[in-house]
Amino acid sequence: MRDQLYINGEWVGADLGGLLDVIDPATGQVFHRVAAGTEEDIDHAVRAARRAFDSDWGKTSGAERGQWLDALADELQHHQQGLAELEVRDNGKPLPEAQWDVGDAIGCFRYYAGLARELDQQQDQPLPLPDPRFRCRIRHEPIGVAGQIIPWNYPLLMAAWKVAPALAAGATLVLKPSELTPLTALELAAAADRIGLPAGVLNIVTGLGTDAGSPLTEHPAVDKLAFTGSVPTGSKIMTAAARSIKNISLELGGKSAFIVFDDADIDAAVEWILFGIFWNQGQVCSATSRLLVQESIAARLIERLVEETRKITIGPGLQPGVLLGPLVSQGQYDKVLGYIDQGLASGARLLTGGQRPGHLQEGYFIQPAIFDEPGHNSILWREEVFGPVLCIKRFKTEEQAVQMANASRFGLAAAVMSADLHRTSRVANQLRAGIVWVNCSQPTFVEAPWGGMKHSGIGRELGQWGLNNYLETKQVTEYIDDRPWGWYLK
Numbered sequence: 001m002r003d004q005l006y007i008n009g010e011w012v013g014a015d016l017g018g019l020l021d022v023i024d025p026a027t028g029q030v031f032h033r034v035a036a037g038t039e040e041d042i043d044h045a046v047r048a049a050r051r052a053f054d055s056d057w058g059k060t061s062g063a064e065r066g067q068w069l070d071a072l073a074d075e076l077q078h079h080q081q082g083l084a085e086l087e088v089r090d091n092g093k094p095l096p097e098a099q100w101d102v103g104d105a106i107g108c109f110r111y112y113a114g115l116a117r118e119l120d121q122q123q124d125q126p127l128p129l130p131d132p133r134f135r136c137r138i139r140h141e142p143i144g145v146a147g148q149i150i151p152w153n154y155p156l157l158m159a160a161w162k163v164a165p166a167l168a169a170g171a172t173l174v175l176k177p178s179e180l181t182p183l184t185a186l187e188l189a190a191a192a193d194r195i196g197l198p199a200g201v202l203n204i205v206t207g208l209g210t211d212a213g214s215p216l217t218e219h220p221a222v223d224k225l226a227f228t229g230s231v232p233t234g235s236k237i238m239t240a241a242a243r244s245i246k247n248i249s250l251e252l253g254g255k256s257a258f259i260v261f262d263d264a265d266i267d268a269a270v271e272w273i274l275f276g277i278f279w280n281q282g283q284v285c286s287a288t289s290r291l292l293v294q295e296s297i298a299a300r301l302i303e304r305l306v307e308e309t310r311k312i313t314i315g316p317g318l319q320p321g322v323l324l325g326p327l328v329s330q331g332q333y334d335k336v337l338g339y340i341d342q343g344l345a346s347g348a349r350l351l352t353g354g355q356r357p358g359h360l361q362e363g364y365f366i367q368p369a370i371f372d373e374p375g376h377n378s379i380l381w382r383e384e385v386f387g388p389v390l391c392i393k394r395f396k397t398e399e400q401a402v403q404m405a406n407a408s409r410f411g412l413a414a415a416v417m418s419a420d421l422h423r424t425s426r427v428a429n430q431l432r433a434g435i436v437w438v439n440c441s442q443p444t445f446v447e448a449p450w451g452g453m454k455h456s457g458i459g460r461e462l463g464q465w466g467l468n469n470y471l472e473t474k475q476v477t478e479y480i481d482d483r484p485w486g487w488y489l490k
């Protein structure tokens with residue numbers, strides 16, 4: 001396991017910051033320590049990224065960068081199982097989920113390898129102009145140095161979503177992983193090192209948000225900030241970006257609704273509702289944590305939901321058969337239990353779960369919880385819990401369902417389930433969310449845009465949109481007429 005920072009193609013200790021504990025969420029025990037980067041380390045890393053960008057990397061062709069990205073994907077693939085196991089120890093998630101994540105991270109590098117190559121074809125495309133005296137071509141050029149800050153819920157996958165498009169575009173980067181889950185990002189650096197990626201192109205600085213994240217957002221040589229995390233931190237990052245007019249993209253929180261109409265298949269609904277809220281212990285930005293169910297099927301659906309929720313196997317992520325692991329940290333465990341307590345105090349009815357399972361006395365485990373009819377203003381209904389907690393409300397009409405779903409300051413995702421595909425598409429079009437799933441919840445494809453409306457963020461990741469985050473668009477306009485322009489010099 002790595003413990004140093006990766007700056008300018010070298011492994012280095014933190015300048016001043018000392019070490020940070022890495023804790024196994026299944027036991028609550030420290031199992032490793034990593035360097036706590038500070039402002040000085042960030043400065044070294046940003047300068048290295050700047051030099052790499054200004055020298056060769058910023059001038060590479062898309063085809064060359066595609067080769068580097070494919071090589072990174074190969075290298076990760078070679079270590080796939082070890083990476084998945086490391087992710088489980090660091091984050092706590094069940095191993096099959098971690099394996100899925102690592103597979104998706106590899107797929108993300110391969111996908112952007114393809115887009116990097118396509119970029120060469122799109123370069124210098126002529127733009128027809130209405131005035132024949134001029135000729136215009138459009139260039140897509142890398143944005144420069146990217147500062148990237150990611151959360152702990154999908155450590156390697158979130159790193160891939162940031163690093164792959166940046167490299168594909170020809171940007172260089174400094175990535176700061178979450179202090180809670182730094183290990184697989186360091187393995188990504190190790191993979192870059194093994195394939196001989198030029199020094200300074202990819203730099204990883206572990207450390208706290210205040211000590212390493214904040215200086216990254218303030219650094220004058222950073223051109224672009226890409227952030228995934230909570231709304232309060234996103235707001236701070238936007239403020240920092242505003243001070244020096246940095247380009248930003250923000251992927252923030254959510255409180256996504258799942259609308260189930262009365263013609264839906266109950267078992268299919270139960271399956272997707274469970275997947276939508278309990279996957280990754282509910283620590284998913286797009287988790288469909290607000291269930292809106294049509295009144296006439298509510299009793300039947302809720303009964304099945306509670307029955308199936310109680311069957312979910314909880315335990316350490318490396319234990320075979322486990323479907324729900326521990327939350328990521330003591331802080332997250334306390335926060336989620338705090339929400340549950342506030343929900344109970346506000347009169348919401350707890351149908352199941354919400355406590356530490358009797359057989360797990362250490363680690364950050366909470367039984368998956370379902371609350372019935374919290375008030376519209378209850379914190380449980382309004383705020384992102386980021387844990388295995390589902391809230392249910394009933395609706396009568398389609399119009400009411402859409403209104404209730406949209407009555408949130410968040411707008412990341414939503415799901416709708418019905419046998420009537422006219423209705424699902426009508427509802428999908430009215431939902432104020434960046435992602436709408438029909439008759440499912442959560443499937444995510446690297447090809448499709450990812451991001452939210454309202455407080456859920458600014459911009460989109462993945463697909464062509466993700467690449468555009470790291471590209472500047474330039475017009476080159478030529479005067480091609482033989483005659484003089486003739487304005488001043490008549």
Ligand code: NAD
Pocket residue numbers: 149150151152153176177178179207208209210212213214217228229230231233234236237251252253254284285286384386412451452456457
């Ligand atoms: P967080 O905001 O606490 O931390 C995210 C990152 O920001 C961490 O690396 C942290 O060290 C860093 N950070 C903290 N303070 C900072 C500061 N002042 N300046 C710069 N960096 C700072 O979020 P979290 O608890 O790690 O993650 C959970 C949140 O992330 C949830 O709200 C979730 O919805 C969101 N999230 C969103 C998406 C999405 O795609 N929209 C995906 C995953 C997670």
